[in-house]
Amino acid sequence: MSHLDQMLERLPMLYREGELIEQILAVAGLSLEVFDEQMLEIQRNHWFSSAYELEDLSKLAAILDITPETWQGIREFRAWVNALRNAWLQNGTATRAPLQQFVDEYTQRFQAAVSISAVTTLGNWSEAPSQTRPALVENPAIRRFQRIPQDASIEPLHQAPLVNRGLDDSVADIFLVGSAAGSEYMPAIINTTNGNALVYTGVIAPGQRLWLQSMDDGRVKAYTDKKDVSEHLYSIEQVEPGQPWTPEQATQPARALNILRGDNTLWFLPLAHFDQPGLDRALYSLAELNLQQGRWDKTHFDQSLFYQEPVMDLWLSWNESQPASFDITVPGGILLNAAGKTEQAIENRGRLQFSLNLGVQKLKAAGVAAQTTLLNFSEIQGSRDALDEIYPKRFSEAGSTGIDALPESGGVFDSTDYGGSVFQ
Numbered sequence: 001m002s003h004l005d006q007m008l009e010r011l012p013m014l015y016r017e018g019e020l021i022e023q024i025l026a027v028a029g030l031s032l033e034v035f036d037e038q039m040l041e042i043q044r045n046h047w048f049s050s051a052y053e054l055e056d057l058s059k060l061a062a063i064l065d066i067t068p069e070t071w072q073g074i075r076e077f078r079a080w081v082n083a084l085r086n087a088w089l090q091n092g093t094a095t096r097a098p099l100q101q102f103v104d105e106y107t108q109r110f111q112a113a114v115s116i117s118a119v120t121t122l123g124n125w126s127e128a129p130s131q132t133r134p135a136l137v138e139n140p141a142i143r144r145f146q147r148i149p150q151d152a153s154i155e156p157l158h159q160a161p162l163v164n165r166g167l168d169d170s171v172a173d174i175f176l177v178g179s180a181a182g183s184e185y186m187p188a189i190i191n192t193t194n195g196n197a198l199v200y201t202g203v204i205a206p207g208q209r210l211w212l213q214s215m216d217d218g219r220v221k222a223y224t225d226k227k228d229v230s231e232h233l234y235s236i237e238q239v240e241p242g243q244p245w246t247p248e249q250a251t252q253p254a255r256a257l258n259i260l261r262g263d264n265t266l267w268f269l270p271l272a273h274f275d276q277p278g279l280d281r282a283l284y285s286l287a288e289l290n291l292q293q294g295r296w297d298k299t300h301f302d303q304s305l306f307y308q309e310p311v312m313d314l315w316l317s318w319n320e321s322q323p324a325s326f327d328i329t330v331p332g333g334i335l336l337n338a339a340g341k342t343e344q345a346i347e348n349r350g351r352l353q354f355s356l357n358l359g360v361q362k363l364k365a366a367g368v369a370a371q372t373t374l375l376n377f378s379e380i381q382g383s384r385d386a387l388d389e390i391y392p393k394r395f396s397e398a399g400s401t402g403i404d405a406l407p408e409s410g411g412v413f414d415s416t417d418y419g420g421s422v423f424q
Contacts, residue, residue, distance in 0.1 A: 185278030
């Protein structure tokens with residue numbers, strides 16, 4: 001019932017009918033109708049789910065200390081605030097539950113906000129990165145690489161510091177490459193901090209590559225460019241510098257070289273083995289730690305060897321479990337888009353990842369590092385193929401350059417020119 005009808009009903013019966021009274025009351029009724037519309041709009045703008053101005057949404061979200069990003073529209077901002085609010089109110093912060101709830105809910109709300117008709121859900125969470133399921137990984141491992149020594153080949157008896165900053169002990173993968181200076185024989189790599197050692201009883205020729213790869217069961221496999229050479233590799237659990245080990249201490253299949261949490265010292269030296277080559281390179285006894293390559297005015301006479309050129313490059317790699325950190329990975333295929341709209345799909349993907357990461361930063365505990373990533377679909381198949389030769393082979397010949405004729409051979413007095421003669 002309109003305001004005009006309501007006012008007419010309040011008049012006595014004698015005054016209810018008449019064109020003049022209706023015109024008079026219509027003026028007041030119209031003002032009341034306008035007032036009601038304004039009040040309804042004010043009421044609507046105080047409800048977060050129905051407000052249609054970004055400014056009003058921002059004022060309401062400011063209560064929760066949430067501000068819109070410059071690229072967020074009304075629908076995206078509303079989806080983001082609702083997901084954050086529900087995670088806070090239903091599960092709190094800093095634990096696994098609100099983080100997973102926010103990622104689940106916002107991913108669905110974002111798809112609806114950008115008008116994706118086929119809204120898909122994430123499903124059950126995994127404890128390891130997956131191409132098909134979301135995952136929250138606490139203390140994720142980061143791969144570290146270190147060349148020993150930095151930017152140079154390694155010489156016998158070299159000792160190098162290595163720091164494992166992770167929460168746990170780790171194992172090393174080792175990559176050895178022979179340099180052009182010569183061959184390396186029977187390299188031994190020892191962690192003097194815990195006594196672990198790996199010994200390869202073979203030759204690393206110039207340009208040859210050797211991988212010492214740690215396996216999940218704790219063993220180590222040795223590969224050259226073309227074949228498995230693990231039979232030439234063994235490990236020692238407890239090495240004491242200066243004290244030779246016995247054949248009984250050698251373990252085959254070899255066990256991984258352990259990298260302790262914190263500071264470690266790696267020691268490299270070529271060690272002689274019975275019936276193996278290396279006469280002018282390998283040491284015939286296990287040295288003390290104070291034995292060094294002789295250098296003028298730097299090493300002691302009775303603690304030095306004649307200097308040996310470095311002929312091998314050495315790299316180490318290991319996994320570190322990062323303290324106070326977690327990673328959230330979401331399969332990128334969750335975000336469907338219409339065919340032919342590639343640019344919009346790429347933009348939506350970037351906005352979804354940025355918003356998820358920003359929301360997770362608000363929910364995580366202070367001092368904890370967090371990262372949210374949309375994983376691309378990928379399939380990795382490792383290979384150690386080596387290039388031997390290129391066919392077909394092509395041979396070419398070329399003469400000397402810089403002159404247009406060969407000089408006269410020999411020198412004969414009064415016969416050959418001075419500039420075109422050589423002494424016999």
